[in-house]
Amino acid sequence: MLQSYIPLFPLKIVVFPSEKVNLHIFERKYKQMVHDCLRGDRLxxxxxxxDNEKMYGTSVYLRAINKVYPDGRMDIQVMGQRAFIVEEFDEVKTSREYSAGLVRYLDNDMEVDEDKVLELKEKVREFFQSLEMVGRVEFNQQPKAFGIGHYLGLSLEQKYELLKIEEEKGRQHYLIEHLKATIPIAKQFNEAKRRIRMNGHYKYFDLGDPIDPDFPMGEN
Known part of the structure; x- marks a missing residue:
């Protein structure tokens, strides 16, 4: 069980391991946090x-400070490292303005189901095909669930659920089920677009008589 005591930055985002994210730092306490990270291990x-649940997250490595503004604001880039669950949360202390905590890193079993790998590849291709984006996706020999998860239209809550899964097999299954539900909706949407284009000679829509703003509507 690997644990670590690290600064904590609550944000309404989900960062996957190996994902690069750009952040704009403007609050004084988080500017202090960045400076402290630069003097340490950059983590x-x-x-x-x-959903008001602040227990899971991802350790990130401070890769670069891309810009520093005259007032001290910063644009930084970080890279996701490992998913964690918070064991102990410490509020602000006199030596620092930001929060920190003891985190336990989640196990990350990377064993895969080869049949699921093939199924996931096929579903991802079908998904992008349904969005008419066939040439936009390429795979290496074995795509990782975290690596493709943020390209598949997951909601914030769904990304959060994916982050909490500790086995690659489970993450594969989660994405396959998501795509099974999403692909038919994407296909229906594109079919609707095609029908609208077929009827493109209609430039105006008759939505009925306009409402007279001087006509008393009354209340029920």
């Missing part, structure tokens, strides 16, 4: 604030 945790 802090993005705590995913989803």
């Amino acid at each position: 802090f945790g993005i705590l995913s604030a989803v």
Whole structure:
């Protein structure tokens, strides 16, 4: 069981391991946190604030400070490292203005089901085909669930659920089920677009008589 005490930055986002994210730092306490990270191991945790639950998140490595503004604001880039669950949460202390905590890193069993790998590839291709984006996706030999998860239209809550799954097999299954539900909707949407284009000679829509603003509507 690997644990670590790290600064914590609550945000309404989910960062996957190996994902690069750009952040704009403007609050004084988080500017202090960045400076402290630069003097240390450059690690802090993005705590995913989803549905008022602030327990899971991802440790990130501070890769670069891209810009520093005259007032001290910063544009930084971080890369996700490992998913964690918070064991102990510490509020602000006199030596720092930001929160920190003891986190336990989640196990990350990377064993895969080869049949599921093939099924996931096929579903991803079908998904992009349904969006008429066939040439936009390429795979290496074995795509990772975290690597493709943020391209598949997951909601914030769904990303959060994916982050909490500790086995690659489970993450594969989660994405396959998501795509099974999403692909038919995408196909219906594109079919509707095609029908609208076929009727493109209609430039105006008769939505009925306009409402007279001087006519008393009354109340029920």
